[in-house]
Amino acid sequence: LAKTTQPISMDSYEGQEVNITCSHNNIATNDYITWYQQFPSQGPRFIIQGYKTKVTNEVASLFIPADRKSSTLSLPRVSLSDTAVYYCLPFTGGGNKLTFGTGTQLKVEL
Amino acid sequence: GAVVSQHPSRVICKSGTSVKIECRSLDFQATTMFWYRQFPKKSLMLMATSNEGSKATYEQGVEKDKFLINHASLTLSTLTVTSAHPEDSSFYICSARGDGSSGNTIYFGEGSWLTVV
Numbered sequence: 001l002a003k004t005t006q007p008i009s010m011d012s013y014e015g016q017e018v019n020i021t022c023s024h025n026n027i028a029t030n031d032y033i034t035w036y037q038q039f040p041s042q043g044p045r046f047i048i049q050g051y052k053t054k055v056t057n058e059v060a061s062l063f064i065p066a067d068r069k070s071s072t073l074s075l076p077r078v079s080l081s082d083t084a085v086y087y088c089l090p091f092t093g094g095g096n097k098l099t100f101g102t103g104t105q106l107k108v109e110l
Numbered sequence: 111g112a113v114v115s116q117h118p119s120r121v122i123c124k125s126g127t128s129v130k131i132e133c134r135s136l137d138f139q140a141t142t143m144f145w146y147r148q149f150p151k152k153s154l155m156l157m158a159t160s161n162e163g164s165k166a167t168y169e170q171g172v173e174k175d176k177f178l179i180n181h182a183s184l185t186l187s188t189l190t191v192t193s194a195h196p197e198d199s200s201f202y203i204c205s206a207r208g209d210g211s212s213g214n215t216i217y218f219g220e221g222s223w224l225t226v227v
Contacts, residue, residue, distance in 0.1 A: 032214050034215065034216070036218075041201065041221065041223065042220060042221060043114075043116075043203045043204075043205070043218035043219050043220050043221045044154070044203075044205075044218045045218070046215060046216075046217060046218075049214065049215055087153075091214065091215075091216065097144055097156055097159055098144065098156070098205070098216055099156060100146075100153045100154040100155075100156075101153065102153055103153055
């Protein structure tokens with residue numbers, strides 16, 4: 001299973017763009033990269049998923065370089081409600097399991 | 111996205127009793143479901159992989175006789191904590207792999223808080 005490395009914590013202010021980078025040096029060829037958001041006492045919520053280049057949805061963008069050894073989750077104009085833990089996970093699909101790393105605790109202040 | 115629901119969201123039980131937590135995929139069929147455990151301010155720890163119609167696969171260190179998992183249908187998996195003790199108190203989360211176009215995504219339930227007194 002690909003091991004991931006993320007910053008333990010990040011601080012930001014409302015209205016700023018936040019970029020969280022995750023390294024996954026031994027990602028497998030078939031792995032997708034998925035990001036989840038988790039609030040206290042809730043299950044993780046799917047944010048975005050990609051395989052390569054750039055993916056954008058209504059809440060975030062995901063940048064994946066050509067070598068796929070890292071990925072960057074970009075949150076535009078964060079608000080206080082974006083304070084949460086963010087996890088990146090490579091996932092092959094099928095019955096393969098997701099193994100969580102430490103995640104990044106994002107704290108957004110006024 | 112696909113919806114996964116857990117029940118109950120909170121449960122308190124007496125030491126020595128058993129408690130069951132249900133995980134349902136509401137709008138899709140899930141041949142594979144996963145059960146996690148999470149302690150405060152810690153990451154999720156995978157306990158077992160639940161496969162519909164077959165035995166669950168437990169992670170190293172997880173007691174299969176303690177944490178009974180049943181995946182009897184394509185929309186329901188249950189986790190039963192048997193002879194619960196205070197150290198079993200934790201946040202339990204299930205997840206399921208989507209089907210069809212969402213087959214490469216795993217969706218999580220809301221989680222269930224278990225307190226053993």
